[in-house]
Amino acid sequence: MSTPVTIADLLEDAPTDHAWSPLPSAPTSGTARPAGRPPLTVTVVWGDLPEVPADLHVAGHYQAVLPAAAELALDIAISGGPRRLITEHTKLGWIDAQLGEVTYFPCRAGRVRSAAIVGMGPMGTLTERRAVQLHRSLLGEVMGLGHVQTLATVLIGSGTGNLTVAQAARALVHGFGGALRSQAPSAVASRLTEVLVVEIDRLRAEQLVRALTEAAAEQTSVRIAPRLREERSGSLSPQSAAVYALTALTGLTGRTGTTPGEPGRPGGGGPPATGDLLGEVLAGLDPTIRDRVREQLGRLADVDRTDLTLRVRRTVDATEGAVPVRVSALSGVGGLRWAALTERATVPERLVPVDRDLLRQLVDRLTEPSAEDARDLPDLLSRFVVPPDFQQLLTDEAAVLMELDQETALVPWEFLADVKQHSGERDDPLAVRTPLSRQLRTPYSRVITEEVDAGPLKALVIGDPGDPEKGFQLPGARNEALAVSTQLSRLGVEVTLFVGAADSSRVAGILPATRLDVLRVLLAGGQHIVHYCGHSSFDASASGVRSGWVFADGLLTAQELVQLEHPPRIVVANACSTSRLAGAGRAAPSTEPLPGTPWGSPQALLVPSLAGEFLRVGVAHYLGAGWRVPDDQATSFATTFYTHLLETGPGEPEHTIGSAVHAARRALYRGHDGSSYAPASARHEPPDAAPDRQRNSTWAAYQHYGDPTDPFVSARGD
Missing domain, CATH: 3.40.220.10 (Leucine Aminopeptidase, subunit E, domain 1)
Incomplete structure (x- = not known):
């Protein structure tokens, strides 16, 4: 019995580096060149x-x-x-x-x-x-x-x-x-x-x-x-390897090819004729299928290999380190303007006509959504605003980086899903299967800043700094700050911790969180990470949007940080909106657009406005929650994020920031966060906290602004 022939064996007879058949030189007739100048x-x-x-x-x-x-x-x-x-x-x-x-x-x-x-x-x-x-x-x-x-x-x-x-x-x-x-x-x-x-x-x-x-x-x-010049640095992609494998297979069909004398090609030297080699390759197939395969390979034998294009799908494990798919979704006259750039593809601009009122309703319902809306509306989002030829680019083959403006940033793109045609199948959401991050287009450039000096990793953690007399006390935020501080310390980070307002109940041995003390630590520099958990607010007035973190003694905004020479690399803010317009003293109605915007949800406006403020002063990565997140899930997300970011094994490359966000999202989505799913009263949350029916969508609340492929290069010299 003869030894079976495999595709790998056939590849040995595929065209080699030195089997290139010269192409004819360009004709010398045509457009004249200036006299005396060689081509x-x-x-x-x-x-x-x-x-x-x-x-x-x-x-x-x-x-x-x-x-x-x-x-x-x-x-x-x-x-x-x-x-x-x-x-x-x-x-x-x-x-x-x-x-x-x-x-x-x-x-x-x-x-x-x-x-x-x-x-x-x-x-x-x-x-x-x-x-x-x-x-x-x-x-x-x-x-x-x-x-x-x-x-x-x-x-x-x-x-x-x-x-x-x-x-x-x-x-x-x-x-x-x-x-x-x-x-x-x-x-x-x-x-x-x-x-x-x-x-x-x-x-x-x-x-x-x-x-x-x-x-x-x-x-x-x-x-x-x-002739093609060859360097040792060249490579062979999986797609090209598949084409060469097919080329080798067609050489066994006996068809007459277009390149005589080339090894492994139809009509060329090919493998020795020792029996039906193609039959041995196809021996495991049903005879009917085997005959059809032989027929189709015969047709393929007449096609030049440079005319073949195959798509080989990569697994989700290959996403880290892959070139991201960059998608631009910007507001324009009459709709949204889209463009895309992948490792090998650029798609020209597309304009998708979008009714702003319908889009606003969709944004409102996907911001802190019910379980039903979180299940049913992501497919509508993908079909309603994403161009059909862009939908095939949004896969788990690589990280996705979305370039957004201040309006399109309000859309919860983390809910994007694969569009299925009449199959009824539901895949995991895109942001669960691959890193999905955002980049904010602003009218200003990032200021010139310097990285934090080399030395041990340092973090500033701030928890529950609001005024309890105004109803801004958040016991869950205190617990999150303490848990994050403990986790970062375990991972070898030097932590500066501020918890609670000066006139609130105090945690023994921990300083209260005041704007002045926080600003003192930030302006001194040296902080690689800043983690904030508490309330945030913004002023959506005619003069523009001004956002910041709520302290008992006022609002801390990026304006107070303009003198920051060494901004932190990462800012993580689990901050829920006060839902108040500055100076108005009333809740912003969700049915009316906010001043200066077409949107009605103040919570949806919060993260993009905060991200814009901090990115402006030189922060490279901003990670915030787009709506209220249950305390235990907020803590789980933060600790998973920092563990993935900072805990690497011997010889293992540092993880990217996008992959750390992705790991934390996936943990919440798959229920691996250890949540007790206790009622709100047992979690000591305020009466208006997100109900349990919304807990299954908190993974989508977290928005990351920054390059998902950016590694967290530690300052420890490793």
Whole structure:
């Protein structure tokens, strides 16, 4: 009996690194180039951008979008420590990234000697025509640099849903051709002779050679190198591996292929004909199915492998460290404006017409929802406001980062769910299956701040600072502060603890929480974490929204923190709204929009307004509850969050802040929080506390503003 043949065995006969069949060179006829100037050679390189030798390395950059993929690899290569140059400049608002604008960065010792990024404009706006302008501007700039002979870049703008590989290739060739036809003296004197277009995935690199060769067929100023250059830094994605496996299988069908003589290809050398190898591979299948598989593989044998695209789904365990899916949902005239950016895809802007009154009703009912609304309305939210082609991007394959403005931030996006078509199945919500975080678009840039100095981790914990005579005393907040303090201390954090107002019942050995003492500790710097549990309030007046934390002696806002030189990295605020408009002395009616907003829920407005205030003074991450959370669940969320964030095993990389939020949400959702589900009276909550029927939705109350992939780099030097 012969030995069974597996897919892994067949992969050994797939096209190897040295089995590349040369593609024809671009014709020499077509658009004339200026006399005396040789054509610019464009070579596709299979490798990692920072590892490919060149005089200048360039990646594309969207406005206000943190680096990912090739740009992130370049950022890491040029940065000498945990603070990445391009990432930090993006956070600080220092990169304008207008279309075609080139920004240069210094480089440390290494393979990358000089680095730059070229602006791609706002996310979702890059068309083929604009990409031509980008490449023309880029090459014109580089030709003006007297020392650059070799430029290494990537195929900027390519990806499913935005520019195809063919479109991006045409844009590069036409843009470069336009720059080369320029009669500017700098172009004539340029030393630039070669542009390396680097692609880390092998199959996609083959696709680039083909697309660029076809795009340059009518060009004489741009020549495409006929062979793929290979570097050791290249890799093979699961999708490409699957394509090569199928290519090997089609070689066993006996069909005549399009590339004679290539090992493992139809009509080529292929595996030795020792029996029916394909039959052995398919031996475990039903005969009818086996015949159909053989038939379909025969059809596939006539398809060039560079025309194949497969999608291989990653598991939820792969989300940590993956490039996040970035989604922009902004308010606009007539509805919501959407755009999206993934590791390989950019989706142009979509406008979804939305009735504001209906959306306000939906927001109100999903803010502190009943059990029925928490079960039934998330599907409506996804169908009502999310474009259909965006819904397939919101999966558990990677973290999701939503860019929001002050209006769209009021929507409880944590309830987003997969849209099912008539199946009746209900998956776990998106925020339970993968990290989901927010980024707030504001009219101001983040202020220039410095990280907390190296040293032991420090935290400031504040609990129940409200005036008991005004009904702001929260015994549950005291318990949470004490539990958080104990947990952080166990995890090796130095904790400064303030609990209760000065005239309230005191906890032995613990100082009361006053604005002056809290401000003294904050302005002194050195706090990596600030945890607040108590009441919050805001002034929704004609002059704007001003939010802060309620103390017995007044409201502590970001205004008091403008002199903060070393802001905390993380602020966690389990703060419920006082539900009062400042100066009005009355509850805000949920049926009327608040002044200056289209929204009626003061609680929904609270977290975005507080987050905006603290992000403005340089806080990198703000985590707050969008509605009232039962005391035991609030404590459970906080302790789970800090445990996941700070407790890592030997050799285990530090967890990201997004994954810590995700772990805490998931624990509440799955009931692993140890809650007793006791009645409100037994939990010592105020009479208007969230009823038990709402307890199953508290996981969605927590909103995280910040980059979910950002690791909590401790100041202990590990």
